[in-house]
Amino acid sequence: MPVTITLYDLCGTDRSLRFSPHCWRVQMALAHKGLDYETVPTAFTEIAAIEDGRSKTVPVLNDNGVIVSESFDIAVYLDDTYPDLPALFGHDGVVAAARLILNWANATIHPILGRMMIKDIHDVLAPADQAYFRQSREKRFGKTLEEAQTGLDANAEALSDALMPARVTLGHHDWLGGGGPLFTDYILFGSLIWLVTVAGRLPLPEDDAVAVWFERCLDLHDGLARKTKRAA
């Protein structure tokens, strides 16, 4: 059967470099469902041209003509459309809780990751993207990218503290999904693989429950994320 699922996936100036946390959440979700898919590398400034400009952001999924954007909506779509394949949620209560966890991660973890590597992200982008990225992010932060980025080590403690709720959970369960990985895992994993692809490493002790779990996530789906290109 031909591959009918296309994922528009954010890329760097090296189009094989894929780092977007939101796109990674979807790649892991597609692999979890066991669905064949192809990715289309997409620069920020190319998003307006894909699928008639229907979405201002990637990921965008085209499943045989059905277009879905936003990682969470894509995950819900995949479970609804392919109920016989392994569940990403498995229970209505997981959907709701995962939505809270998504917003926790984006609001709490992502600003810290920004302080760690916002200039590094800029540096891996294609020139046209760099101009867009600098303007939009400097407006958001109210400072230059060079000022905003204080680095991995300067923010390692803040990251560690912010990860506490996940760390406690992973002290009791192998996965944020409980006995096996669910979309809850891919949410936080997406955040952290973003850091690792761009900045090269997770600034956590090796025996931190989050670091141990992260390695477990890297092994998932034939090492999908372990094999991906890293900038640093």
Place this chain on the structure above:
Amino acid sequence: MPVTITLYDLCGTDRSLRFSPHCWRVQMALAHKGLDYETVPTAFTEIAAIEDGRSKTVPVLNDNGVIVSESFDIAVYLDDTYPDLPALFGHDGVVAAARLILNWANATIHPILGRMMIKDIHDVLAPADQAYFRQSREKRFGKTLEEAQTGLDANAEALSDALMPARVTLGHHDWLGGGGPLFTDYILFGSLIWLVTVAGRLPLPEDDAVAVWFERCLDLHDGLARKTKRAA
């Protein structure tokens, strides 16, 4: 059948005043399961004397001789022990996600609630408890209770911001548990009913999705929490 479940429940100098977020989580859980129980009002300085001093904290549950402490462990115990009664989790993935949400609420929401009402909490306690409470909390905060409490309105924006992940979720689902209430709801509800019993109100706009959901929680289980005594 005689009531065989006892919940040791934190109380004020008015022993009918019950405000502990951790104990409220368990009261709602017991009501959710439809279990008969009686509460034993317990001051901070009385905890060491209950059930042979087995726990340093309340809630403590005695279910026909089985002693369990910690609200989360009690909820898991109730689902394990009474699987035929309405589920508090319903799925392994909800247990894990709820554990993350518990630690998010305790770490993110509770410090803000402390700044809102730490002195007010002190004031509702019995004299012996007041001495213990002042000493332990002033050590934790590094300042006097009078300095630490800056009030409801001064911290309303911080609370509103911190509740964002729950607000977004409740824009999509009636409950943090999805289609119906689960222990996930009782976690955050426990935090907020603590504020309302001690400080008198939730400083959120009436049409805030969290405020609307909070009213919905007050209606649960024959208005259990709506009927409870309030200090202010």
